[in-house]
Amino acid sequence: MTLGLPTATALMVFGIPLFWVLYTLGFMWVSRHWKDEQQEKGRNDHE
Numbered sequence: 001m002t003l004g005l006p007t008a009t010a011l012m013v014f015g016i017p018l019f020w021v022l023y024t025l026g027f028m029w030v031s032r033h034w035k036d037e038q039q040e041k042g043r044n045d046h047e
Helices: 006-028 036-044
Strands: none
Touching: none
């Protein structure tokens, strides 16, 4: 038991938000250069 909660409840209460934060941070890391790629793609389309 974690903090007096059953294991399944503790996983839902702490695990899901932790997963969501890590997922969001991972997405932000992967997409950090998307704006640069879009601008570069736009420049190449006009040449």
